[in-house]
Amino acid sequence: MWKRIRALIGTSIAALGLAGCGAGGPQLPAQDDAATIGRDKQVFVEALKPRAEGRPVVAVLALNEGTEMTDLLLPYAVLQRAGVAEVRIVAPRAGRVSLYPALMEVDGAQDMASFDRMHPSGADYVIVPAMRTDDDPAVTGWLQRQARQGARMVGVCSGARVLGRAGLLDGRRFAGHWYDRSTLLRRHPGATYVPNRRYVVDRGIATTTGITASVPTMLALVEAIGGRQRAQALASELGVAGWEPAHDSAPFKLDAGRAWTYVVDKAAFWRDERWRVEVQEGSDDIALALAADAWTRTGRVSVAASASGPVRLKSGLLLAAQPVDGGAPRVPLSPALRPVQQLDLTLCEIAERYGPARRDRVMQEMEYPRPGNACERAASARS
Known part of the structure; x- marks a missing residue:
């Protein structure tokens, strides 16, 4: 309880401190005409094309003590469905990884030491999600070694902070979650923030905007590895119209009103309702992560996976689950x-x-x- 209160105080101070702050530091203007957007996308794809023949190896990095669930599950699931690479979750310790903000865990992470023995030349790509702490020494050291071996990195959302701690943002252009913008520029004064782009790459280090940028970024990576046709087919399967880098950064900021609402909501954590999301063999990782993540971020709900025991998700990941009180509200998922x-x-x-x-x-x-009209489209698709 006291740990949660101390964490709340720190988060609240940070939120109030950032309210009303501009990005600060250098920024590059982003041109938004169609030709420029298309060129930026092609630059990203070309920068991430495989350097060698054969099936590339992708390590999706995780911190056992806490990794953002959507940042982890979506890249892993998209790349597994694409079938264009060998994809592994890699963590300091083998086995279980705790996810947040929902109360879930996955099993099957490979430890860094065994991955290094299996792939002595390193990964071809490393996907870096947001983590409970951005300066874990094992994570930072491993990223530095992988970078020296030539791995291309993709920092998803606040994974940019983790890359920064490893010294991999210095002197580079970057995106990143809007909330982290000032922090990243303060920590890395030689780096340059690029607005209005969902993903950016600079000399082998790619970064993305917030949580929902993971799917378009992974589709761009699929295009780089497997070609546009494979990426287009996968986008259709996932329900994504396109994966261009265009993004309007202007609405995403923390003004004083939003900061205060955020603090009040976090302070009232005792109001959380315990909800369940029913999972079974073959449940869709992507739909599960997006729904559970969103409901948990209301500040009113905590979500746990409910099943008679562990279940294998569609991607092959093993999700830890146990029965949750049948009277708990259920997170609605629509298989249609x-x-x-x-x-x-x-x-x-x-x-x-x-x-x-x-x-x-x-x-x-x-x-x-x-x-x-998203509500109308979603309702129409469901029916």
Whole structure:
């Protein structure tokens, strides 16, 4: 309890301190005409094309004590479905990885030492999610070794902070979650923030905006490895119209009103309802992660996976689960939707239950630029 209170105080101070702050430091203007966007996408794809023949190795990095669930599950699931690379979750210790913000865990991580023995030349690509702490020595040291061996890195969302701790943002252009912008520029004064781009690459180090940028970024990586046709087919399967880098950064900021609401919500953690999401063999990782992540970020719900025992998700990952009180509210998942469409439906359900303001707060945290008529489209797709 006291650990949670201390963490809350620190987070609250940070939120209030960032309210009203500009990005500070150097920024590059981003041109938003179609030709420039197309060129930026092609630059990203070309920069991440395989350097050698054969099936590339992708390490999705995790911290056993806590890794952001969507940042971890979505890249892993998208790349597994693409079938263009050998994909492994790698962590300091083998076995279980705790996820946040939902109360879930996955099994099957390979420890760094055994990965290094299996792949002495290093990974071809390393995906770096947000982690509970951004300066774990084992993680930082391993990233530095992988970079020296030539691995290309993709920092998803606040994974940019982890890359920064390893010294891999210095002197580079970067994206990153909007909340981290000032922190990253303060820590890395030689780095340059690029607005209005979901993903950016600079000399082998790629970074993305907030949580929901993981799917378009992974589709761009799939295009780099397996070609545009494979990426297009996968995008259709996932329910994604495109994976261009264009992004409007302007709405994503923390003003004083939003900061105060955030602090009040976090302070009232005792109001959390315990919800369950029912999972079974073959449950879709992407839909599960997006829905559980979004509901948890309302500040009113904590979500746990409910099943009679561990279940194998569609990607092959083993999700730890146990029975949850049948009286607990259930997170609604719609199997009729394509995986990424689940987020639109979830946001509409959040607005119905808690109001549009709370839905908008979730969208801010997930840095999700929801297009108009999303509720109607999600309802139509479900029917």
